[in-house]
Amino acid sequence: MSDQGSFFQRDRSWHPPAFTPQYKTSVLRSPQFALLSLENTVSEMTGPHFGHSQLGPLDNDLIRNYMQTGEPIGQRIVVHGRVLDENAKPVPGVLLEFWQANAGGRYRHKKEAYLAPLDPNFGGCGRTITDEEGRYRFRTVKPGAYPWPNGVNDWRPAHIHFSIFGHAFTQRLITQMYFEGDPMIWQCPIVSTIPDRNAVERLVAALDRNNTLPMDALAYKFDIVLRGRRSTFFENRMEGN
Amino acid sequence: MVQKLDMLKESPSQTAGPYVHIGLTPNWCDITGVYPEDLGRTMVGLQAKGERIVVTGRVLDGSGTPLEDALIEIWQADAAGLHNSPIEKRGKADPHFTGWGRQPTDGATGEYRFETIKPGRVPYVDGRPMAPHIIFWIVARGINIGLHTRMYFADEETANAECPVLARIEHRSRVPTLIARRMEEDGRAVYTFDIRLQGENETVFFDV
Numbered sequence: 001m002s003d004q005g006s007f008f009q010r011d012r013s014w015h016p017p018a019f020t021p022q023y024k025t026s027v028l029r030s031p032q033f034a035l036l037s038l039e040n041t042v043s044e045m046t047g048p049h050f051g052h053s054q055l056g057p058l059d060n061d062l063i064r065n066y067m068q069t070g071e072p073i074g075q076r077i078v079v080h081g082r083v084l085d086e087n088a089k090p091v092p093g094v095l096l097e098f099w100q101a102n103a104g105g106r107y108r109h110k111k112e113a114y115l116a117p118l119d120p121n122f123g124g125c126g127r128t129i130t131d132e133e134g135r136y137r138f139r140t141v142k143p144g145a146y147p148w149p150n151g152v153n154d155w156r157p158a159h160i161h162f163s164i165f166g167h168a169f170t171q172r173l174i175t176q177m178y179f180e181g182d183p184m185i186w187q188c189p190i191v192s193t194i195p196d197r198n199a200v201e202r203l204v205a206a207l208d209r210n211n212t213l214p215m216d217a218l219a220y221k222f223d224i225v226l227r228g229r230r231s232t233f234f235e236n237r238m239e240g241n
Numbered sequence: 242m243v244q245k246l247d248m249l250k251e252s253p254s255q256t257a258g259p260y261v262h263i264g265l266t267p268n269w270c271d272i273t274g275v276y277p278e279d280l281g282r283t284m285v286g287l288q289a290k291g292e293r294i295v296v297t298g299r300v301l302d303g304s305g306t307p308l309e310d311a312l313i314e315i316w317q318a319d320a321a322g323l324h325n326s327p328i329e330k331r332g333k334a335d336p337h338f339t340g341w342g343r344q345p346t347d348g349a350t351g352e353y354r355f356e357t358i359k360p361g362r363v364p365y366v367d368g369r370p371m372a373p374h375i376i377f378w379i380v381a382r383g384i385n386i387g388l389h390t391r392m393y394f395a396d397e398e399t400a401n402a403e404c405p406v407l408a409r410i411e412h413r414s415r416v417p418t419l420i421a422r423r424m425e426e427d428g429r430a431v432y433t434f435d436i437r438l439q440g441e442n443e444t445v446f447f448d449v
């Protein structure tokens with residue numbers, strides 16, 4: 001028995017639908033036809049592989065990877081967790097890329113217009129690859145909340161964007177991590193595109209006092225779940241092993 | 242009460258937002274000195290086998306306006322129809338071709354552009370050959386979950402006609418939304434593939 005089978009179908013009622021009028025930009029960017037359901041072919045079941053040798057030593061340290069004159073301003077945090085699949089098996093070799101605003105809620109991007117200042121020592125991007133047990137960790141400063149043009153007074157809760165590569169291109173996922181105890185999570189039109197409160201809670205990282213670095217940085221634990229695969233034992237196809 | 246299945250739920254998707262480039266193509270958005278090169282920029286090595294092609298186009302919203310903040314990833318087989326992936330069990334793919342590319346749409350024109358090679362044919366689940374195709378994955382502000390589609394080649398009429406995936410499209414008038422036009426530019430094939438998120442000629446998107 002192995003994990004070479006096809007992937008469990010995505011539960012589209014758990015994910016946000018395409019059309020979510022409270023998030024205004026989705027209105028013209030949402031397909032209206034039904035998606036065409038397709039069995040996984042080898043085109044979707046394969047995917048690019050990223051090796052640890054492709055990473056630099058500071059890639060998972062947002063406190064140091066853009067430093068010009070000193071370390072960035074802000075609450076120092078460690079974010080760590082595991083990448084699992086829906087069978088609760090750890091997924092090793094997963095490339096995680098993350099990006100975020102600085103401690104004042106400002107992004108380093110030419111189209112960003114928020115008045116909060118840039119931090120000369122903060123770029124806002126990082127990446128890492130999970131180990132054999134599916135574990136990852138990185139260091140950063142806690143991002144600030146920021147206002148955005150949607151309603152006249154909409155604000156995003158503090159969050160870190162995550163891009164995740166599983167082993168198959170069909171597992172490709174982008175999501176956002178929120179912080180335990182933030183009341184703004186429940187006022188956000190983007191968070192509320194997710195229909196189920198239990199699903200939103202899967203994106204809220206827990207304050208993890210046991211893994212706090214004493215006199216240095218708070219820790220947050222954020223586990224990520226990717227699509228799981230059938231066991232080929234139950235499938236007619238004899239490919240794989 | 243019954244026993245529990247002990248299954249986890251997939252992490253729910255959230256939009257990539259307007260600043261996806263900070264994380265995925267930082268050099269492109271002027272965050273330099275962190276990574277030597279943006280991942281997915283170069284797909285084709287000097288010794289790669291196969292026909293060099295360009296794939297370009299735009300992503301259009303329901304009003305016909307091109308998205309200037311989208312990010313596209315493509316994934317495809319090499320010239321022999323093999324994927325450069327540890328999961329590929331049918332043979333060893335060309336080591337000089339990654340098969341995976343990542344490009345933003347241009348902040349002014351909305352155009353994306355990939356330099357790649359023309360893929361070979363890959364079998365469908367029942368072994369019949371699919372027509373040559375490139376998998377597209379599109380994310381952007383306002384897209385709540387990444388969109389999967391496929392690009393096929395206008396000059397592969399015979400293969401397209403027998404492709405079991407294209408045959409699955411019930412509304413036959415929508416098949417051309419997946420077929421890229423071919424032109425020549427300095428002796429190289431340039432395929433144009435526009436993706437329409439909504440409205441007339443909405444692209445066929447897949448739940449895979």
Ligand SMILES: [Fe+2]
Pocket residue numbers: 101156159161258
């Ligand atoms: Fe954001």
